Structure formats: C-alpha cells, structure tokens
Amino acid sequence: MQxxxxxxLGAAGTxxxxxxxxxxxxxxxxxxxxxxQGEQVWxxxxxxxxxxxxxxxxxxVLTHAHLDHCGWLPVLARDGFTGPVLCTPDTARxxxxxxxxxxxxxxxxxxxxxxxxxxxxxxxxxxxxxxDAERAVALLHPVDGPAPLPxxxxxxxxxxxxxLGSAFAELDLSGTRVMVSGDVGRPGHALLLPPQTPADADVxxxxxxxxxRTHDDDAHESLVRAITTTAHRGGTVLIPAFAVDxxxxxxxTLAALEREERIPHLPVYVDSPMALRALEVYRDxxxxxxxxxxxxxxxxxxLFAPRHLQLMSTREESEQxxxxxxxxxxxxASGMATGGRVLHHLxxxxxxxxxxxxxxxFQVPGTRGWALAEGARQIKIHGRYxxxxxxxxxxxxxxxxxxxxxxxxxxxxxxxxxxxYVVHGEQSAADTFARRLGDELGWNAxxxxxxxxxxxxxxxxxxxx
Numbered sequence: 033m034q035x036x037x038x039x040x041l042g043a044a045g046t047x048x049x050x051x052x053x054x055x056x057x058x059x060x061x062x063x064x065x066x067x068x069q070g071e072q073v074w075x076x077x078x079x080x081x082x083x084x085x086x087x088x089x090x091x092x093v094l095t096h097a098h099l100d101h102c103g104w105l106p107v108l109a110r111d112g113f114t115g116p117v118l119c120t121p122d123t124a125r126x127x128x129x130x131x132x133x134x135x136x137x138x139x140x141x142x143x144x145x146x147x148x149x150x151x152x153x154x155x156x157x158x159x160x161x162x163x164d165a166e167r168a169v170a171l172l173h174p175v176d177g178p179a180p181l182p183x184x185x186x187x188x189x190x191x192x193x194x195x196l197g198s199a200f201a202e203l204d205l206s207g208t209r210v211m212v213s214g215d216v217g218r219p220g221h222a223l224l225l226p227p228q229t230p231a232d233a234d235v236x237x238x239x240x241x242x243x244x245r246t247h248d249d250d251a252h253e254s255l256v257r258a259i260t261t262t263a264h265r266g267g268t269v270l271i272p273a274f275a276v277d278x279x280x281x282x283x284x285t286l287a288a289l290e291r292e293e294r295i296p297h298l299p300v301y302v303d304s305p306m307a308l309r310a311l312e313v314y315r316d317x318x319x320x321x322x323x324x325x326x327x328x329x330x331x332x333x334x335l336f337a338p339r340h341l342q343l344m345s346t347r348e349e350s351e352q353x354x355x356x357x358x359x360x361x362x363x364x365a366s367g368m369a370t371g372g373r374v375l376h377h378l379x380x381x382x383x384x385x386x387x388x389x390x391x392x393x394f395q396v397p398g399t400r401g402w403a404l405a406e407g408a409r410q411i412k413i414h415g416r417y418x419x420x421x422x423x424x425x426x427x428x429x430x431x432x433x434x435x436x437x438x439x440x441x442x443x444x445x446x447x448x449x450x451x452x453y454v455v456h457g458e459q460s461a462a463d464t465f466a467r468r469l470g471d472e473l474g475w476n477a478x479x480x481x482x483x484x485x486x487x488x489x490x491x492x493x494x495x496x497x
Contacts, residue, residue, distance in 0.1 A: 059183025207491025251429025
C-alpha cells in the first residue's frame with residue numbers, strides 16, 4: 033500500500049498562502065487554499081501556475097475564511113478544480129463574502145492602476161475576476177460533524193476560536209491521523225469561546241504566527257490613549273481592520289469603552305462593504321446562539337453599537353472620510369493596508385500630524401501595515417510616496433491569534449506525534465516555536481521548506497508500534 037505524502041505548497045517559511053496537499057494514493061486532498069501576502073517574493077507566487085494540476089485534486093478542506101486561507105480558491109476553480117470544498121457553515125458564509133470582495137478589489141485596483149499608469153504591466157490584470165469567485169463559491173460544501181472525503185479518508189472540523197466558523201481539521205487518512213491547526217484563537221477572544229481540545233494525532237501541522245512572542249494585554253489602554261489624544265488635537269483616528277472578526281471586536285470594544293466613559297463619544301464610521309456583510313453573519317450567529325459564541329454575549333441588539341455609529345456603503349460616502357470635517361474614528365479594511373478603501377484614507381490622512389493610525393493585528397512583513405509599524409517615514413500608495421506625519425500606534429493585543437504560550441498550552445493536551453510541522457509563521461517565529469516544542473513538550477518539531485514533500489506514517493506502522 034502506498035504511504036501517504038504531504039507537500040507544503042504554502043505557509044512554509046512565511047505566514048500566508050496556506051496550502052497543504054495530502055496524497056493518499058487513493059485521493060489528493062488540499063487543506064486550505066490561501067493567497068500569499070506581504071513581500072513581493074511571496075505575492076508573486078499567487079501568479080505562478082499550480083505545481084499540481086488543479087483538476088487532479090479531489091477535495092479541499094477549508095479551516096476558515098481569511099484571505100490567506102481561502103483567497104486562492106477562485107484561481108484553483110478557474111484552472112480546473114471541480115471537487116467539493118468542505119468547511120463549517122459559518123465559514124461557507126464568510127468565505128463567499130471574502131472571495132467576492134477580493135475579486136472586486138482586484139478588478140478595481142487593476143482598473144485604477146491602468147487608468148493612472150502605475151502598473152508594471154499593460155494591460156493591468158487582476159489575479160482573478162468575479163466569475164472566478166462565483167465558480168469557487170459554488171463549490172463550498174458546509175459540513176457539521178465528521179464527513180467523508182474521497183479515497184476512504186474523513187475529516188472532522190472542530191472549533192478553533194479564531195474567527196466565526198474557524199476550525200482545526202482532524203483528518204483520518206485511512207488510519208493515519210493528522211491534525212491541521214489552521215489559525216488557533218486566543219482563549220480570551222471577546223466574542224468566541226476558546227479553541228476545543230485537539231485529539232491525539234500521528235502528525236500535527238501547527239501555525240506559528242506568534243510563535244516567538246506573547247501578546248501585550250495593554251491593547252485597550254493603547255486604544256484609549258490614541259483616541260483621547262487625537263480627539264484633543266482635533267484629528268481623525270484611522271483603524272485599518274480586517275473586515276471579518278476584527279471589525280466586530282473593535283465595535284464591541286468601542287461601545288464598552290463609551291459606556292465606561294473612558295473615551296469621548298465620537299462619530300464612528302465603518303467604511304468597508306465586506307465588513308458590513310460580515311457583521312450580519314456575526315449578528316445572525318449571536319441571535320441563534322451559535323455554540324461558538326460566548327454565552328455571556330446575550331442578544332445581538334445592542335452589540336457593535338457605539339452611540340454615533342454610521343455604516344458607510346457607497347463610494348461617495350467613503351470619499352467623504354478621506355478628510356472628515358470633524359474628529360471621528362474610521363474603521364476600514366484591509367487590516368494590513370494591502371488594498372481596499374483604507375488606502376485612500378491613508379493617502380489623505382497620513383500627512384497630517386493631528387491624525388493617528390491604530391494597527392490592531394499581525395502585520396505581515398512587506399505590507400504597508402508592517403512598514404508603518406516599523407516606523408517608515410513614507411509609504412507607497414497607488415504609485416506615489418506618501419509622507420507619514422500622523423502618529424502610528426500598534427495595539428497588537430487585539431490579534432485573534434493565540435500567542436506562543438497559548439499555543440503550547442493548547443498542544444500540551446496531545447500525546448507527542450511522530451512529527452509536528454511548524455507552519456504559517458515567519459521563518460524566525462517558526463524556528464523559535466519548533467525549538468520550544470522540542471524543549472518543553474519533547475516533540476519532534478520541524479519547520480518545512482516551501483514545496484517540500486514528506487512521507488507520512490502508514491496505518492500499519494501504528495499497529496506494529
């Protein structure tokens with residue numbers, strides 16, 4: 033019997049582009065199909081042909097709806113993949129929103145680049161279009177509980193507590209047990225219950241986004257200081273935020289800080305059509321008492337509602353926020369300033385020292401958000417360099433990722449696997465976390481290389497052992 037193999041097609045040596053290909057001999061199964069983000073060396077890989085014929089892949093398992101886990105599905109579907117994409121019901125709803133929005137943003141950015149002549153290519157092209165996104169959305173197959181996969185395999189998706197619908201995947205490849213963590217959430221997430229406890233596995237793939245760090249618990253205080261200081265000087269607080277989950281958490285936090293009289297009651301604008309659609313999914317989950325939601329949250333009626341909240345849907349409304357006529361808070365996607373409406377706001381507001389930009393999550397190296405966090409004095413937006421005179425505040429404690437201590441505590445419940453592959457982290461973070469798994473848990477922990485292929489233990493080896 034052929035031994036199963038695993039090939040790391042993404043998220044190996046970098047924090048994005050999650051794609052893990054399992055070949056059992058009877059089927060080819062892909063876990064996650066994400067876009068690369070950050071430095072150009074990685075982003076360029078989004079345009080490379082798949083090293084495996086998409087038509088030869090029998091099924092995809094999707095852990096959650098963030099772009100770096102689902103955003104390459106439209107390319108896979110466009111190029112010949114027609115199998116099911118298994119995911120939780122909430123992930124199916126959110127992934128549809130994310131992929132449609134990604135296609136829209138890419139088409140709009142390509143058009144903008146072509147019109148203003150700053151593209152390196154002519155004509156400027158999007159990575160994929162709206163019809164490619166629709167082709168991928170049609171393949172989403174929600175599952176609730178254990179589900180069969182082609183070739184005699186099966187998968188169970190269990191809550192990872194990262195965003196709504198997020199899961200870690202427990203695969204049974206005809207007797208070989210594999211756990212793929214996806215992104216693991218923090219025990220103290222404002223809306224979601226902590227990740228469930230994983231079962232023992234022969235092989236583990238674990239993320240390491242914060243593999244070399246622990247979270248700063250001062251995030252709320254950082255936000256309070258940024259808002260009060262900016263209000264005193266009559267500026268705007270601009271918060272680039274992920275549309276899925278982070279915007280909801282920020283609105284929940286701002287509403288609580290207002291009730292506690294810790295911040296002034298300012299207009300709060302949410303300028304992201306995708307965030308508005310994602311908020312409706314969260315509200316629905318709360319209203320139907322989704323088991324992922326913390327029971328103390330209560331009803332959805334009074335959530336995400338600072339006193340002067342305004343939801344901006346049109347382009348004209350968005351343009352008004354480039355230079356607001358009053359002190360306010362603007363929340364706009366994307367969270368790492370890689371695209372979307374927030375770029376126009378940054379271009380207009382960064383040169384004004386009255387303003388403040390608050391970064392609320394992990395910033396992938398090579399992104400504009402990372403450059404701002406590292407103290408860049410200019411950043412390039414739409415082909416032009418914009419001076420950075422506004423304050424930049426990093427409130428990393430809003431991240432939805434478990435930190436290194438929390439990841440170790442989560443994995444400690446498992447018996448040692450034959451091998452743990454540390455993925456979805458920058459090289460230094462992954463190396464640090466792999467050493468920690470070896471030192472503290474006694475695990476055989478390896479950081480794989482991009483496109484590396486490894487053998488997995490066969491089922492009969494477990495029986496012999």
